[in-house]
Amino acid sequence: MGTGLSWKDRYxxxxxxxxxxxxxxxxxxxxxxxRGLNVVLLARRAAPxxxxxxxxxERYGVKTIVLPLDLSxxxxxxxxxxxxxxxxxxLVICNAAAIPVDPFLERGMEEHLAAMNVNVRAPLALAHxxxxxxxxxxxxxxxxxxxxxxxxxxxxxxxxxxTKAWNRVFAEGLWVEWRKHGVDALACVAGTVDxxxxxxxxxxxxxxxxxxxxxxxxxxxxxxxxxxxxxxxGNRISGFFMERLMPRKLMIQLLGGVMERMYPRPDxxxxxxxxxxx
Ligand SMILES: NC(=O)c1ccc[n+]([C@@H]2O[C@H](COP(=O)([O-])OP(=O)(O)OC[C@H]3O[C@@H](n4cnc5c(N)ncnc54)[C@H](OP(=O)(O)O)[C@@H]3O)[C@@H](O)[C@H]2O)c1
Numbered sequence: 001m002g003t004g005l006s007w008k009d010r011y012x013x014x015x016x017x018x019x020x021x022x023x024x025x026x027x028x029x030x031x032x033x034x035r036g037l038n039v040v041l042l043a044r045r046a047a048p049x050x051x052x053x054x055x056x057x058e059r060y061g062v063k064t065i066v067l068p069l070d071l072s073x074x075x076x077x078x079x080x081x082x083x084x085x086x087x088x089x090x091l092v093i094c095n096a097a098a099i100p101v102d103p104f105l106e107r108g109m110e111e112h113l114a115a116m117n118v119n120v121r122a123p124l125a126l127a128h129x130x131x132x133x134x135x136x137x138x139x140x141x142x143x144x145x146x147x148x149x150x151x152x153x154x155x156x157x158x159x160x161x162x163t164k165a166w167n168r169v170f171a172e173g174l175w176v177e178w179r180k181h182g183v184d185a186l187a188c189v190a191g192t193v194d195x196x197x198x199x200x201x202x203x204x205x206x207x208x209x210x211x212x213x214x215x216x217x218x219x220x221x222x223x224x225x226x227x228x229x230x231x232x233x234g235n236r237i238s239g240f241f242m243e244r245l246m247p248r249k250l251m252i253q254l255l256g257g258v259m260e261r262m263y264p265r266p267d268x269x270x271x272x273x274x275x276x277x278x
Pocket of ligand 1: 070095192
């Protein structure tokens, strides 16, 4: 929004990055620090957070807090709130995610609920806890990581895709409610991004993968201007085809086929392997 405030005044003095130990979150932490914000670095693994903390302090002269925390714990945001009490957090990046890649029933219910805590419960609680003081101050921003897989049901990542759809819709709703109070919400609808998590998933192809830094740049440019952003023109074209041009049933089947080729499982028949008539 056109407030006349500098980026640092609008979103500072502290940023909180959930999932800062790798990938897109790590790139967000660097970008926030480069723009002069102090950063709370949150993830499960303390060692990479400490390394990043040292780097940010040395390169950008900002303060950091290393906060090793498992967001799959149901009480994680309460624990976090106690640790950051008194800090003025003006930017929250809801980026940590659990990404189980398997046919839905191959993961136990406990694992699905843990993923739900990381992908849905934590951003919900962060928005509730840290959104209120932002609205009271009349400034701030929150970014929610969604995905192109949030556009529709997606085989192999059935539950993950549904949680990403939640993040997208949630951010878009907040965008409307909060903008009149001076607070920006943004859904980042990323395509494939070259990150440690993506590489570890053993996807057969990472064609057209963007860098984490490019995703962050696109998000910074969109924050305060629109409710969601799809970084990269190739992804925007794909998104347009997927959501506006193709019949939904056909698109769900095609995407299912793509995912099965990306994550092949010899023992499982795919949606396009035997039921083309449906
Ligand atoms: N990469 C892609 O192609 C892609 C595409 C679309 C959307 N996205 C979204 O972008 C976001 C980041 O993805 P990425 O590829 O950068 O992932 P990544 O490389 O796997 O990094 C994930 C980050 O989240 C943290 N994390 C995971 N589980 C956590 C937990 N239970 N508690 C606290 N922190 C946790 C990880 O740190 P620890 O392991 O130290 O906890 C790490 O810092 C996710 O929301 C993902 O859905 C990614």
